[in-house]
Structure formats: structure tokens, C-alpha cells
Amino acid sequence: MPDSLQASGKVCPQCDRLPPAAEFHRNRRRADGLAHYCKSPAAARSTASRRRRGIGPPKRSAAPVGEGLKWCPDRDQVKPVDEFPRATRSSGRHRYCKPCHHARGRATAQRLYGGAREHHLRRRYGVGEKELLTEQGGVCVIGGGADPQHLNHDHRTGWVRGILCFNCNGCLGQFRGDQSRLAGAITYLRGTTWQRVLIHPGVYQMCSPTRGRPPSPRS
Known part of the structure; x- marks a missing residue:
């Protein structure tokens, strides 16, 4: 200046x-x-703007508040300062006690985003669940099951891939998102599909031609 x-x-x-x-x-x-x-x-x-939006004047404690204590306007109670969340404001604490602070946060998320989950997804990943589900047609991207609820993302980059059902999301988690492991699992499943093979009229034997390991004659 x-x-x-x-x-x-x-x-x-x-x-x-x-x-x-x-x-x-x-x-x-x-x-x-x-x-x-x-x-x-x-x-x-600022005061006039708050009144137009239906926000009343700030409440004040009826009695003086002692050292190490703080008054919660929502509950109209005096509590120890440790029961108030920490904040960057001059007092070092939020205005409302922890239960009231959390309740107000949930109410705001519901009003602005339709719920705490939608707010969390938009704040952390920059995309909402409703938007993703619309793009996916309302089904799991992998299995096609209806009403998927588990957001899947790349742990290395943080980018969102899609919303999956519980089983598909858990499967990718167990394989740690490693494409070589997933490809190996597909190869394994294809190579160990046991089939009935006709060896004589009316006589069948279980074997896996892909792996070349027919079962024991005793089986």
C-alpha cells in the first residue's frame, strides 16, 4: 500500500x-x-444483508463466562473450551460446541448438496455421485449391477474412475489395481476350467485341455 x-x-x-x-x-x-x-x-x-437473508442478530451469553469456559449459543450452555472445535479465529475455537458444530455442518451439507456424502465427494474429488451415476446409466461400471455405492479412484493419481458395487470395488482393492495381476487372474480362470470330455460312448472324463493336465484315472 x-x-x-x-x-x-x-x-x-x-x-x-x-x-x-x-x-x-x-x-x-x-x-x-x-x-x-x-x-x-x-x-x-453486512448487518442489513444478514437481516434480508433471515439471519437474526448474534446471541450473547446472559451471564459472564469465566476463564477456560465458552458459551454455546445453540444450547445456551457454558462449557469448557476443550468441548469446542479448534479454529483459526482469534479465540482459537469455533463458536458452537462440537455436537452443535457437527449438526450445523450436516444441515448445511444437506441443504447445499443433498447430503454429507455428496458434499464429501465434491470437496475431495471434485465430482458428485449423482453426476457419475447418470453417466454410468445407474449401474456398476464393471458388473452392471444396479445401485452401486462405492466410489473407486486411482490411489496413485487420486483421479476418480467410477462408482462400483461392493464386490467389484473389493475385487480391485484386493488386486491393488494392478493390471498385470488382473490379467494373470483372467488367464488363470480360463486355463483351469474343468470340462467333461467324451472318451468312449457314454463315458466322460473331467479334464482341463487348456492347461494340459487331465485328472488322474482314479478320479
């Missing part, structure tokens, strides 16, 4: 005066590094 701007500030379009730079919040996205409005009008505009 230029020294001249730090000293003189700038004109606030809301109150139409020239307050010093100290009366503006910082905003790195703006060229001058200062918010568009000075602090007092900015606070009034």
Missing part, C-alpha cells in the same frame, strides 16, 4: 467523506489494498 494512501485514506462512497486508511478493512484483491467502504458503513451493510 502506498505511503500517501496509508496517511490520507480514500473517499468512502457510502458516507461520502475521506477517512484515514486505518478506518478501512484490508482487501488484497483490490488495487489499493483497502475495502470499498470504511468499517462503519461496511458493518451496517
Whole structure:
């Protein structure tokens, strides 16, 4: 921020005066590094916006809160600070206790994404379950079973492959996604398919022609 701007500030379009730079919040996205409005009008505009969205004024504890304690607005209870999740805010803790914090998070995920699972998938992988299922026709990509529920991804790159049923997803996990192992398993299955072979009229013998290991004559 230029020294001249730090000293003189700038004109606030809301109150139409020239307050010093100290009366503006910082905003790195703006060229001058200062918010568009000075602090007092900015606070009034923020409050008005919250009221239009149906958000009431913040609740305050009726009684003073002692050292090492914190008040939860949702429960209207004073609890030890350890019962509040850690946060980067100045107090070092979130405003609501852990049960209320988690309940609010689930409610927000339900409202914005339709559920916590959809929110998790979009936050971690950048794609939603409904979108993938639509592309797959609502079935498992491998087995074709209906209503797959297990998202499969490449553990090396983190890229999402698709949504699979429990058995197909577990199979890939057991083979660690190694294509050579999967190819070996396919070769093995094809080579050990025991078949009935006619050796005399009305007489059959079980053998596996692919592997070339007919069973013992005693079998």
C-alpha cells in the first residue's frame, strides 16, 4: 500500500467523506489494498444483508463466562473450551460446541448438496455421485449391477474412475489395481476350467485341455 494512501485514506462512497486508511478493512484483491467502504458503513451493510437473508442478530451469553469456559449459543450452555472445535479465529475455537458444530455442518451439507456424502465427494474429488451415476446409466461400471455405492479412484493419481458395487470395488482393492495381476487372474480362470470330455460312448472324463493336465484315472 502506498505511503500517501496509508496517511490520507480514500473517499468512502457510502458516507461520502475521506477517512484515514486505518478506518478501512484490508482487501488484497483490490488495487489499493483497502475495502470499498470504511468499517462503519461496511458493518451496517453486512448487518442489513444478514437481516434480508433471515439471519437474526448474534446471541450473547446472559451471564459472564469465566476463564477456560465458552458459551454455546445453540444450547445456551457454558462449557469448557476443550468441548469446542479448534479454529483459526482469534479465540482459537469455533463458536458452537462440537455436537452443535457437527449438526450445523450436516444441515448445511444437506441443504447445499443433498447430503454429507455428496458434499464429501465434491470437496475431495471434485465430482458428485449423482453426476457419475447418470453417466454410468445407474449401474456398476464393471458388473452392471444396479445401485452401486462405492466410489473407486486411482490411489496413485487420486483421479476418480467410477462408482462400483461392493464386490467389484473389493475385487480391485484386493488386486491393488494392478493390471498385470488382473490379467494373470483372467488367464488363470480360463486355463483351469474343468470340462467333461467324451472318451468312449457314454463315458466322460473331467479334464482341463487348456492347461494340459487331465485328472488322474482314479478320479
